[in-house]
Amino acid sequence: MKRFFKHTYLTFRFFVVAMILVALFILAYIFPGLLNIIITLFFIAIGLLLIDFVLLYKQKGISASRILPEKLSNGDDNPIELSIQNTYNFTADLQLIDEMPFQYQKRDFEINTQLKKQDKKKITYTLRPLERGEYYFGNLNIYANSPIGFVIRRYQFAKDAMVPNYPSFLQLRKYMLLAFSNKLFEYGLKKIRRIGHTIEFEQIKDYVNGDDIRNINWKATAKRNQLMVNQFQDERSQPVYSVIDKGRAMKMPFEGLSLLDYAINATLVISNVALKKQDKAGMFTFSRKVDNKVVAERRPSQMNLILETLYNVNTDFAESDFSRLYIDIKRSLTQRGLLLLYTNFETLDALHRQLPYLKAIAKHHLLVVIFFENTELQKLTKTNAHNTFDIFQKTIAEKFVYEKKLIVTELQKHGIQSILTAPENLTINTINKYLEIKARGLL
Structure with missing residues (x-):
């Protein structure tokens, strides 16, 4: 009852x-x-x-x-x-x-x-x-x-x-389909032209605008009476590591999702893309120490291992120690590889504190520093000011936005690749940078 x-x-x-x-x-x-x-x-x-x-x-x-x-x-x-x-x-x-x-x-x-x-x-x-x-x-x-x-x-x-x-496996599936259909090179903000620079010869083909003139085959050109170039295969089996800063700077939320989770989702996708392109994918995180390490391999179970590792990554709200990161990379990564470093710098002073360690890492590896635009500040710079307080807010916002651009310039000055991206565009911009690096033979 x-x-x-x-x-x-x-x-x-x-x-x-x-x-x-x-x-x-x-x-x-x-x-x-x-x-x-x-x-x-x-x-x-x-x-x-x-x-x-x-x-x-x-x-x-x-x-x-x-x-x-x-x-x-x-x-x-x-x-x-x-x-x-x-x-x-x-x-x-x-x-x-x-x-x-x-x-x-x-x-x-x-x-x-x-x-x-x-x-x-x-x-x-x-x-x-x-x-x-x-x-x-x-x-x-x-x-x-x-x-x-x-x-x-x-x-x-x-x-x-x-x-x-x-982590976002739905996003992973979307890019996996693009990788299988070989459309990744045309996906994103610009078309990436593949330019092989390795010693592995593939074929001789007709010259088209954009081909490297250093690869012109003059004998074939003389025979055909038109420009012919040597085409080389992209180098394979190169280690690609996603390095995720899980310090307090990465806890900042945008659209409800923290920067750490944006980085985790992008790591899952770029690892899969690297494996589909015959490279070796790995990852690790750092804050006060380096942990959650997955050694770069190209085995069938690698993606599942990376997914399970990313599932357990959480921020410890500590100040990230870039010196420990440098020491660990120097000790454990003996082969030159591509390091995609997901972190965030809000000011030029914050970059200068870590710049010596980034320069030291870049001596032995191809380092790409990936950090984030503050989209809320971007919106604030585009609003109309109606009083003195609005003018003050807009001016401060423009200063911080400009300082992000100065960080990119500072990294370029020291030969360090960088990506400044809105959080929602992180994955596609990271893929574009990876494909550009492969096409230019920088690794």
Whole structure:
């Protein structure tokens, strides 16, 4: 009986009818002739209430299930599917309330729908997680009522489901398809022309604008009476390491996602692209010390190892120690490789403190420093100033934006490659830089 009352609710329509009947009974004191009619209406309402109970409780009329993905993709829209079936002999009005993981702090999520008798329906909604970790779903609550609409019966399904939230593998799949179709070289902000500079000869072909004139084959040119060039294959099996700064500077959020998570998502994609291009992919993180290390390899299980390692990366809110990073790289990375360093510098002074270590790393490896535009400051510089305070804010914002550009210039002055990018464009800009480096034979 307790369970019965726990899952039974009276509707607003029932209380409206009850209040109308109470008002009519009060009116019967003034007009006694209406009493019999009002009593008849009262028993009709009671009868409808009992019929409503019978319609809803004579059978278990609603069945449902929640279909969850095996894992969620961080920062992406993940589909959650609800499958519902109505076995009642009437059209049921349904209110669906799915208990979302606590990370969303969403208490007003509901879906209202109508399901005809003996009918099935699939409802899909999306969730965009912004933190890696375990996401626990609660009950799927369905509130059903008949056309009479006096009583609501609650059904509960799909209790206590957990789904882990991994780095963005949906983004990984998108770029994987581009890699398979060989369209990565034309994807992004500009077309990257591949120019081989290794000693591995591939073929002789006609000269086209953009080919390196140093590769002109003069003998073939004389025979064909037109310019011919030697084409070389890109060098393969080169180590490509993603180095992620997990210090407090990377905890800054943009569009709900931290810079650390943007870097993690980009690392997953660029590692896969490097493996598809026959290079060796690896990664490690650093803050007060270097950890989460995956040695660059080209084995079938490498991507799964990188994915599992990235899943467990979290910031420790400490000041990053670039001297420890340099010492560890010098000791453990003996082969020259490409190091994609994801970090963030807000001021030129912050760069100058770490510049000696970056220059030392760049002596033995091809270092690409990847740091982020402050998109909020970018927006502020484009707003119109209406008073002195607005002018002051806009001026300070423009100063910080300009200082980011000075950081790029300073790195270039010391022969260090760099990428200054908005967080949402990080992945594609990193891929473009990798393809440019491969095409120019810099590694």
